[in-house]
Amino acid sequence: MTTQNLALDIAGHWIGGAVTTGGGTMDVVSPVDGTVVATVPRGTAADVDHAVAAARAALPHWSSTSPADRGAVLHRLAGELAARRESIARAVTAEIGAPIALSRAAHAGFPVAVTEAVASLADRINWTEEIGNSLVVREPVGVVGAITPWNFPLQQVITKIAPTLLAGNTIVLKPAETAPLTAPMLAEAAAAAGLPGGVLNIVYGVGGVVGEAITTHPGIDMVSFTGSTAVGKRIAVAASATVKRVALELGGKTANIVLPDADVDHAVAETLRYGWTNSGQACGAWTRLLVPAGRHDEIVAKLVAEAAAYTVGDPWDEGTRIGPLASQAQWERVNGYIERGVADGLDLVFGGPGRVPGFESGAFIRPTIFAGVDPRSVVAQEEIFGPVLSVIPYGSENEAVEIADGTIYGLGAAVFGERDHALAVARRLAAGQVYVNGAPFNPLAPFGGYKQSGTGREMGRAGVEEFTELKAIQL
Incomplete structure (x- = not known):
């Protein structure tokens, strides 16, 4: 089979707009032949604390920007991702073995389309609405913890962070430990698009450590998880201790x-x-x-x-x-x-x-x-x-x-x-x-499931509204 020489090691977490090193590492293994294709940081609960602090510090400024300004950042992000299409495709093929043609068309192409679609919703959501003597306002949830799977590494991340950002939230992301290689490309693209430091934070690591810390952290207001139904149930239970909102996109048949x-x-x-x-x-x-x-x-x-x-x-x-x-x-x-x-x-x-x-x-x-x-x-x-x-x-x-x-x-x-x-x-x-x-x-249509396929919706207007709180101001 073809040998590919790819420089894919990840130097550190992305916290507060900068690479943060420290701690141990873990290997990313090719499913083609079992060789190690990259090493990435093995995050700890302390890394999550650091990321949450950065996200909370960035929240007041980002949440006060207009939806139009946030949408403009997303439009630029889509362009930056498109410019990195080949690097993204090759990273996905290296880490999960997706055929390279599919990696270009879907794994690298679809995140661009979704980001553009979400950006287009900036002026199509009722951020404020008058109902009788009430002014009903949609506001950001706050700091969102996103935990994503390995099967569509960048697409599943974009499905969460694009609507989260448009709604005015800040993010702590844990990408899948077996498929993290597009995450630093996303961080680089977001910085180039003008996303302020601390709005998007990425902590690498295993679910039992980093995922658990995100789920239970009192400084995180909402957790959005995509993965198996069994793990989703455990996340819902763990998150209930702090009564944070949980959105679950789970299994299907x-x-x-x-x-x-x-x-x-x-x-x-x-x-x-x-x-x-x-x-x-x-x-x-x-x-x-x-x-x-x-x-x-x-x-x-x-x-x-x-x-x-x-x-x-x-x-x-x-x-x-x-x-x-x-x-x-x-x-x-x-x-x-x-x-x-x-x-x-x-x-x-x-x-x-x-x-x-x-x-x-x-x-x-x-x-x-x-x-x-x-x-x-x-x-x-x-x-x-x-x-x-x-x-x-x-x-x-x-x-x-x-x-x-x-x-x-x-x-x-x-x-x-x-x-x-x-x-x-x-x-x-x-x-x-x-x-x-x-x-x-x-x-642009809502995506999500009935029964044990999950709670909440992603994509489209419903996906953005999922990351908002409703406030009624009586006048």
């Missing part, structure tokens, strides 16, 4: 319902695209395909034919569609689910467990399809976070909706069919966002 009047070829192609992009490591990945029972075998045959194009390869190869999973630990998890599906007697029609020939030293996994899956099975119920698709037959539309809603999650769903018919089914589903006929993602 997206079902895609193919209605009898759907364009099946289009549905099959989009199912794999939305399900296997980023090696299936996305909370909104389409992991369950619900099909009319009478057309199950036909659709499975089309899926298998389409899946043949999703070859596993070196992520530095421009033509690769499926790179490794993000870590060996993730490989163990996903492979374990595939083995469980086989042990449970599910019909394995594509892929399967075990190492990929020619890529044994890395965290490469075979994209896998199970057919005729019982919707109550473990593989159909639990979030796998890998390129594993369950095809589930249904008998009636009501049964399809029941199956789609039949997990603890409610983050996303999809429906394919005649437009009005598909829209009617979409309205019935208990999910925070539903894609009809493969419609594109909209960064």
